[in-house]
Amino acid sequence: MTAALAVRPQEETRVAIAGLGAIGVGLCKALHDGIAGFRLTAVSARDLDAARERLAYLGPSVAFVPIAELEGLADIVIECAPAALLPEIVGPFVKAGKTAFVLSCAALLGNSELVDLAEAHGGRIIVPSGAILGLDAVNAAAQGKIESVRMVTRKPVTGLKGAPFLVEQNITIDEITEPLRIFKGTARQAAVGFPANLNVAVALSLAGIGPDRTELEIWADPSLKRNVHNIQVKADSAEFEMTIENIPSDNPKTGRITALSVISALKKMKAPLRIGG
Numbered sequence: 001m002t003a004a005l006a007v008r009p010q011e012e013t014r015v016a017i018a019g020l021g022a023i024g025v026g027l028c029k030a031l032h033d034g035i036a037g038f039r040l041t042a043v044s045a046r047d048l049d050a051a052r053e054r055l056a057y058l059g060p061s062v063a064f065v066p067i068a069e070l071e072g073l074a075d076i077v078i079e080c081a082p083a084a085l086l087p088e089i090v091g092p093f094v095k096a097g098k099t100a101f102v103l104s105c106a107a108l109l110g111n112s113e114l115v116d117l118a119e120a121h122g123g124r125i126i127v128p129s130g131a132i133l134g135l136d137a138v139n140a141a142a143q144g145k146i147e148s149v150r151m152v153t154r155k156p157v158t159g160l161k162g163a164p165f166l167v168e169q170n171i172t173i174d175e176i177t178e179p180l181r182i183f184k185g186t187a188r189q190a191a192v193g194f195p196a197n198l199n200v201a202v203a204l205s206l207a208g209i210g211p212d213r214t215e216l217e218i219w220a221d222p223s224l225k226r227n228v229h230n231i232q233v234k235a236d237s238a239e240f241e242m243t244i245e246n247i248p249s250d251n252p253k254t255g256r257i258t259a260l261s262v263i264s265a266l267k268k269m270k271a272p273l274r275i276g277g
C-alpha cells in the first residue's frame with residue numbers, strides 16, 4: 001500500500017443552517033466557497049421559495065427545507081434564526097447526539113432543558129464567540145475565582161429599536177441627541193428585555209460567573225455607528241478590560257464579526273493546531 005493510500009480522507013461533516021438573515025447568508029457563502037472538512041447540505045428559511053431563488057448559486061446539492069427536516073440531512077446545525085425558534089432548531093440535533101451551534105444564546109436561559117437534552121443524549125451545544133471577545137480568558141479565569149464581571153454596551157439607536165424593555169418602560173430613543181443610559185441590571189434581565197440585542201452579555205455570563213452576577217449597562221448613543229462593548233473582569237488570577245467596536249452587518253443589530261466567529265469555530269473543530277478556547 002502506498003503512503004498516499006494509507007491516509008484516510010477526513011470525513012466531511014454535513015452542515016445545516018437555520019435562518020438565512022445577516023449571519024446565515026454569510027455562512028452559506030463561506031461554506032459554498034469552501035471550509036475544509038465541512039459541506040453545506042441543508043438550509044431553512046421563513047420563505048423557502050424566496051430563499052431558493054436568492055441563493056440559487058448554492059446549487060441542487062443543498063436542500064431548502066423546513067426546520068423539522070434539517071436533522072435528517074446534517075451532522076451539525078447552525079442556529080441563526082429568531083430566538084423563539086431555538087428549541088425547535090436545537091432540540092432534534094442534540095437529541096440525536098449531534099452538535100448545535102447557537103447564536104441566539106440569550107434564549108438558552110429560558111430553554112435550559114436543551115442543555116439537559118444534550119447531556120442525556122451525548123449531543124453538544126456550542127456558543128461561538130459571536131460579536132464579543134475574550135470568552136476564552138473569562139472562562140479561564142472562571143476556573144479560579146472571579147470577583148466581578150461588568151459590561152457596558154453602547155449602541156446606535158438602530159441597534160436597539162423595538163426592544164421589549166424600551167416598549168414596556170415607554171422609553172423613546174428615536175430623537176435623543178445625547179447618549180442615554182437605558183438599562184442597568186444583570187445579563188439575565190437583559191436577555192428578557194433585549195432578547196435580540198444582547199446575546200453578547202449572555203455569552204459572557206455563561207463563560208464567567210453566570211447571568212445573575214454579570215452586571216450590565218446599556219446606552220443608546222446617537223453619535224455611534226458601531227456596537228461597542230466594554231468588559232471589565234476582576235479575578236484572583238487576573239484583572240482585565242476589553243473593548244470591541246462591531247461594524248454592523250446588513251442587520252444593524254448584528255456585528256459583521258459574528259458570522260466570522262462561526263467560521264473560526266468550525267475550523268477549530270478540525271484543526272490540528274487549535275489556538276484559544
Ligand SMILES: NC(=O)C1=CN([C@@H]2O[C@H](COP(=O)(O)OP(=O)(O)OC[C@H]3O[C@@H](n4cnc5c(N)ncnc54)[C@H](O)[C@@H]3O)[C@@H](O)[C@H]2O)C=CC1
Pocket residue numbers: 018019020021022023024044045046047067079080081082083085102103104105129130131132195196197199200203251253254255258
Ligand atoms: N451571539 C451573538 O454574539 C450574536 C447573536 N445574534 C443573534 O443571532 C440570530 C440571527 O441574527 P441575524 O442573522 O442578524 O438575524 P436576521 O434577522 O438577519 O436573520 C434571521 C433570519 O431567520 C429567518 N426566519 C424567520 N422565521 C424562520 C423560520 N421559521 N425558519 C427559518 N428561518 C426563519 C428570518 O426570515 C431571517 O432571515 C438572532 O437571534 C440574533 O439576535 C446576532 C448577533 C450577535
Ligand SMILES: O=C([O-])CC(=O)C(=O)O
Pocket residue numbers: 131196197198199200201227228246253254255256258
Ligand atoms: O449581542 C448581540 O446580539 C449583537 C451585538 O451586540 C453586536 O453585534 O454587537
